[in-house]
Amino acid sequence: MGSAGLVAVLAAGLLVWRPWTAPGPCETALTPTGRIPSGAPLADVAEPQALRVLDAPAAPFGPARTAIAGTRTPQLTVGGVVVGRAGDDVVGAVDAGTGGRLWAFEQNGTSYGGAHVGSGLVLLQHPDGSAPAAVDIGLETGEVRGCTVLGDVGAAPSGTAVAVANRAVVLLRWPTPRQGVLTLVDPTRPEPVWTREVDLGQSFRYGRAAGDTIVFGAAGPDSTSAWELVTDPRGGLEPGSLRLYAFSGADGTPLWDYGHEDFAQQLVATTAEEVVVRSTRHDEARGVFENRIAVLDARTGEERWSADLPDSSPTYYEQAALYGDVLLTSDSDPQRGTHAYLTARDLAGGERLWRIENRATELDTSAVVGDLALLPGRSQRGLEVVDLRTGESRTAFDGVSVTRVTADGTGIGLEVLLGGEPALVTYDRPR
Numbered sequence: 001m002g003s004a005g006l007v008a009v010l011a012a013g014l015l016v017w018r019p020w021t022a023p024g025p026c027e028t029a030l031t032p033t034g035r036i037p038s039g040a041p042l043a044d045v046a047e048p049q050a051l052r053v054l055d056a057p058a059a060p061f062g063p064a065r066t067a068i069a070g071t072r073t074p075q076l077t078v079g080g081v082v083v084g085r086a087g088d089d090v091v092g093a094v095d096a097g098t099g100g101r102l103w104a105f106e107q108n109g110t111s112y113g114g115a116h117v118g119s120g121l122v123l124l125q126h127p128d129g130s131a132p133a134a135v136d137i138g139l140e141t142g143e144v145r146g147c148t149v150l151g152d153v154g155a156a157p158s159g160t161a162v163a164v165a166n167r168a169v170v171l172l173r174w175p176t177p178r179q180g181v182l183t184l185v186d187p188t189r190p191e192p193v194w195t196r197e198v199d200l201g202q203s204f205r206y207g208r209a210a211g212d213t214i215v216f217g218a219a220g221p222d223s224t225s226a227w228e229l230v231t232d233p234r235g236g237l238e239p240g241s242l243r244l245y246a247f248s249g250a251d252g253t254p255l256w257d258y259g260h261e262d263f264a265q266q267l268v269a270t271t272a273e274e275v276v277v278r279s280t281r282h283d284e285a286r287g288v289f290e291n292r293i294a295v296l297d298a299r300t301g302e303e304r305w306s307a308d309l310p311d312s313s314p315t316y317y318e319q320a321a322l323y324g325d326v327l328l329t330s331d332s333d334p335q336r337g338t339h340a341y342l343t344a345r346d347l348a349g350g351e352r353l354w355r356i357e358n359r360a361t362e363l364d365t366s367a368v369v370g371d372l373a374l375l376p377g378r379s380q381r382g383l384e385v386v387d388l389r390t391g392e393s394r395t396a397f398d399g400v401s402v403t404r405v406t407a408d409g410t411g412i413g414l415e416v417l418l419g420g421e422p423a424l425v426t427y428d429r430p431r
Contacts, residue, residue, distance in 0.1 A: 025133035026147035029125035030105040036084070036092030039066030039099020042425060046418050053382070053399040054416065054425055060369045060385075061396070061412055062428030066099035069423035074415065076408040077116055081139045082424060091123065093139060096411045096426040103142025112159030115169045120145060122169045122187050124161050132156075134169060136187035146187045151195050153181045162207040162214055164249045168193070170214050174202045182214075182252045196252030203241045210270035210298035212249035217267035218242070221364040226266040227317040230280045230289065244277065246301055256301030260292065269322035273298050274347065276327060278309075278320045289314050293329055295347065305350035313338050321363035322347065323373045326388040330358055344391060354391030360384045367405040369412060369429065374405040383414070 045067045046054060055064055068074060071084030071094075080096040091114065092104025105123070112124035112132070121139055126132035136146040156173035164170055169185045180200040184193040206220035218241045219226040228234075229241070243259040244267060259265060263279035270276065275296040280289050294306035312318050312332035318339065320329045325347045333340035342360065344353040360366070360375035360383075367374050368388070375384040382397030383405060397414070403422060404415035413424045 025125075025127055025130040025149055026135065028108055028127040028130050029133045029135050029147075030123065030137075030144070031108060032142075033090060033092075033104050033106045034101070035090045035106070036086050036094065036101055036104035037068060037070035038101040039068040039094055039096075039426070041099075042067045045069060045423060050400050050416070050418060053397050054414075057427055058396060060372055060429065062430045065097050065411070065426045065428060066095075067418070067423045067425045068094050068099060069418070069421060071424065073404075074406065074413065074424040076406045076411055076413050076426075077121070077139050078119060078408055079140055080408065080410045080426075082406075082413065082426065083116075083121060083139070084424070091121075093142065096413065097428075102140065103137070105137070105142075110157060112156075112171055112173065113161040115161045115163035117163050117169055117187060118166055120187060122161070122163075122185065124150075124159065124169070124171050124185075126156070132173075134171070134185040134187065146190075148185045148187065148190060148192060150183055150185070150192055153195075156181070158202070158205075160205050160207050160216075162209050164209040164214060165212055168249070170207070170209070170249065172198075172200065172204070172207060172216065177202050180204070182247060184249065184252065194251055196247075198245075198247065198252070198254070200245060201238075201241070203237065204245070206267050208267055208270040208275075209249065210246075210275050211272040213246050213255060213275075213298045214249055215244055215246045215267060215270065215275055215298075217244045217265055219264065219266040221266070221268050221321065223317040223319050223362070223364070226264070226278070226280065229264045229266070230282050230317070231314065244275070244301075246275075246298075255299075258296060258301045260294070260306075263290070263292065266320075268320045270298065271322075271347075274304065275301075276320065276322050276347075278329070280317070282314055283311075286311075287314065288312065289317070291318060293320060293327070293345075295327075295350065307345070307350055319363040321366060323368040323388055324371075326353065326373075328363060328373065330360075330363065331355075342386070342391075344388065353389075356386075356391045356393055359393070359395070360386075362403075365404040365415075367407040367412070369407050374407070374412070376402045376405060 074084035093102040109127035114123040132150040134148040154175040159173040203218040204216040219229040246255040263281045266278040268276040288311040291309035373386045406413040
């Protein structure tokens, strides 16, 4: 709510005083804008060679629908809605089928990110001169459906948002470098459900929910943050930064923390009951990374199973990703080098299912469609379509560079380089 007062206005030639309410954080957090690019027919933006490749899809891809250029990190969400960013301060949505612009907002002040909750996107903002707020936006319509005014904990220049059980959002902010504040937001309520101070410093920028357990770590699923955590190129990381820390979604109570010897823990993925962790230690004497994978019980933090992975070069960081009930790791080989193989394990017990030659690049920018993992391939080599049950692999869209794959229940999106610039090409997903 805004602050109340009186304002002088001219009415019927007379100067009179009338009530006035200053805009509050819910009104000032976001400003509607048209600054989100719409899509265009693929033939209008792709060069002839790329068009021949992209316009000849095979299962699980249906016909190409539109190409959306000029957005950052575009993501298919629900109902064929692509959410992406334009510049540093605009978030918006485009129809994946028609390319039509659905909505866009300029984010005012400090942005703490957003989280997909149900059919909405909750954006967390701290507008200048006002309290921070969580604004719930309908994904398909852009309608502002609710707003929660958060407690002002002082200047917090950054934050991390995590969706919890598809009904709420937890925001971690840092009013001081070493002290964090957790806040649980229900988008249907005007005030936070709870707020709690926690002993997490600013290095813990990656969070995931496992059911009603919220887990934070200093390395997320991308290889860059994990490599930096292991090597500490800037110096100054404390031993506590190598661990994972879990809190209750009910009230923010600390539940458990996890570490293995002096390995750095990478938060790879979560399910309603499990937490997938990849662990690495730099053995400087041997000049290698030592690696392992583990699956934790989300309620207790205890290991359900773990497995040692092959040593790897400290120049590159091997990866892991979860696809339903199958866990993939990229593995090094003494003769073939880094990223030589893909190994699949059963999530429940860690049983090795298969191992194949690896022709993919980034596992954290991939997607799963049914029993198929869609993995970005090497430069100009499209993507790898891998059957998660058998390990059978084939190359699709050979001749273009795919950097990201995103999917929902209605479509699939490929982020490709067209004319040297990234664009998301959307496809129907056959029923």
